[in-house]
Amino acid sequence: MITYATRNVLPPSYYHYIGKDPLVYRTIGQQFARAADKFGDNDAIVSYHEGKRLTYSEAQKKVDLRYVNRLHVQKYVSRQIDRMAAGLLKLGLNRGDRIAIWAPNTLNWYIALMSAARIGLISVAINHAYQTPEMAYCMKKVGIKAIVASEAFKTQNYYDMLCNIVPEIRNSSDGIIKSSEYSSLRAVIMDSEKDYPGTFKIEDIMSLGSNKDLADLDKKSKFIQPDDPCNIQFTSGTTGRPKAAVMSHFNFVNNAIHIANRTELNEKYHKICVQVPLFHAFGIVISICVALEHGATPVLAAPGFNPEQSLRAIVDEKCTIINGTPTMYIDLIAKQKELNLPITSTEIAVTGGAACSPQLFRNIKSTFGLRSVKTVFGMTELSPVCFHSVKGESEYQVTETVGLLMDHLEAKVVDQQGNLVPFETPGELCVRGYSSMLEYFDDPVKTKETISHDKWLKTGDQFILQEDGYGRIVGRYKDMINRGGENVFPKEIEDFLSTHPDIIENHVFGVPDERMGEEICVHIRTNGKSLTREDIRQFCKGSIAHFKIPRYIEFVDDFPKTTSGKIQKFILRERFNKPASS
Structure with missing residues (x-):
């Protein structure tokens, strides 16, 4: 019998990593409730630049308004998840409706995301740098029903931009928008203490729900299924229009659990310095959802990436983990050389979003005195991580590969005709498993181009798969x-x-x-x-x-x-x- 060994040919590059921890069937709301029960006193979120924080128990605490005066509620409870969720339901939003979040990294971004997930809305993460035509495209593409927006960020004035898109906003006396061109849009909710014509303030939404509405949340959330869509990610298109990838609760919860375990969040309480924008899958999954599994704390260092603010947040909050892209680490290292702050708490750095050179890995580790640098690799459509470092890797595995295939995923590498190539041979990486997006919103043609009839998702990455399940990225085919x-x-x-x-x-x-x-x-x-x-x-x-x-x-x-x-x-x-x- 002729075998691969006797022919001196490597077997075809297919790998399935089963892992040791089973998948779970939970929604993001259920995952948060579990964290609140187990880690109630831990900070669920710290917005360093705003000077705000909420513990897991505070974030989802139900308050009986009969025993608390209105001022107290506004001061301590107005940003909590259940009150926001109840208000959104009272506003007329229902399971499956799309609610956009257009803002830099703030505590209320977090509250809006979790509130939407709690009641089965689909949050639409909007790039806070988008200009008016880009936002208009997103609103029409997915039929946005409500928008949560900050007042401004850098040169962006979100209210004026929205009014340029939908002039009817300014004349909406009751806050309920009626637009012929944007017929799905019902309301704009401003994260502001100012009154903007035709909009609600977040505190207005918080006060809409009654005690009965709060009590009914658990009943209504029982109808939300883990396979339901929970989020839409607009892929960062460099040519043509960005595509709208639809992700499920099941995608995000399970990917986050396995990322959390590989990042060693299960070994102690960690604080994560979040440098990436929350609208990105790196922010939502690798930073926010990851924290829920073991009661960790995401720390929002700044509204947008700011290396000095990141360093000061690491020092003041004693962050143990840093999240960022390679370009962020380059700037962070340069700023630390300039400031030489007393950083002693950091243990692990997680890098992803783009390829990281071996030399940069070494620089990150030495600059911050880390015991480990983790690399994550994937794409938005894969929730987003499909390869991730594990504990105890060799220097080669850390610096020359993108990590080991994630638990419960299959990977294969094929040639341009779709045929398997041998291990150690470049080809296109394809991935199959629980983490694949549901679809591109209202785009069956693009969906079929990306996900084959047998559920393999084509990544477009030129990739080398090793027999041990580790991978090496060669580059994007388009590059x-x-x-x-x-x-x-x-x-x-x-x-x-x-x-x-x-x-x-x-x-x-x-x-x-x-x-x-x-x-x-x-x-x-x-x-x-x-x-x-x-x-x-x-x-x-x-x-x-x-x-x-x-x-x-x-x-x-x-x-x-x-x-x-x-x-x-x-x-x-x-x-x-x-x-x-x-």
Whole structure:
């Protein structure tokens, strides 16, 4: 009998990691109630920049208004989950309705998310940097019925922007909006103490529900099923319109539980410094939902990413875990070198959202005196993590892979015809299991393109799967550079250049070339040292193949990023001007 071993060929790259902990069948509301029962005195959320905090028991405490005066309720209870949930029901929202949250990281963002989940609404996480046309698109795409919005953030004035989209808001005397173009929209709820014409304040919604409404919440929540949709994530599109990925309670709760265990939250009480935006799956799942399983505390360092605020939150709140994207860690390390704050509490860093170079891993660990750096890998449509570091890994596993396949998931790597390739062979990563999104909202064509009839979700990532269940990302297919017939993935060059002692960040992309089809361009940010293009070329020679050495080399002070910390390479391409001397 001929076997793979006798033929000296690796078996096909398919792996199923069963794991040791079973999946659970719970909603986010049930998961929160469980946390409130087990960890009631722990802080459920700390908004460091607002000076606000709520314990798990306070966040869901039911208060009898007969024994508490109105002022006391406003001061201590107005932001609690059940009162917000009861008010939303009183406003006329029902199970399955979509409620948008358009705001930076605040305590009320957290309350709005949990309140929506409590009563079966579908929260729609809106990028707080979106401009008016982008928000208008989202509102129409998913039929938003209510919007919770902050007053403003940076240059954004959310009320004025919403009124530009729906002029009827200003003339809505009773707060109930009637718009012919946005017929689904019923109400705008402002996170503000000011009165904005045609809107409700959050405290107005908090006061709508009676004691009977509060008592009825448990009855109504029994009809919510774990398989129901709970959240819509607009994918960060670099070309075309973003797609609306619909996620379920089952997706989020189970992915969060297994992330929590691999992040070692089950070993002690942890505080998590949250640097990522809450509208992103990194914020909702890896930061908020993860905390529920073991009573951990997310700490919102700032409304948007601010490295100094993150460092001060870590020190003052004694955070043990840091969450962030690679670009955030680069800035965090630079700021810590400048401030040299007395950070002694940190133990673990979690990085995800983009590829992280081995050198950056080492820099994160040494700068913050960590015992572990965890990498998470996945995509929004996978809830979002499908590979994650585990405890006790070797340095190779930590720095050269994206971790071990998550519990209860299957992975395979296929060629362009959909056929399995052998282990250690590049191909497209496909994943199947509990974490796959339900669909792209109202887009069956895109859904079928992404999820096959046999439930495999195509990630679009060029990937190498190992026999031990670990994976290595080669790059996104859409980022691959075809230079004169040679396929080059930017990540390989980026990882190599990051080992240069004076380079703190670099990003590689392809640009059009008449002769080669595409040429390689790199933008580099240094630590202040003066480097020349020839210095970079000499550094590359003898270490990477000649065709991988960038032809175009530019030095920059910063990079265009999304609000979730991802580099916008398409903007770099658009800005590229071919040097006349070339």
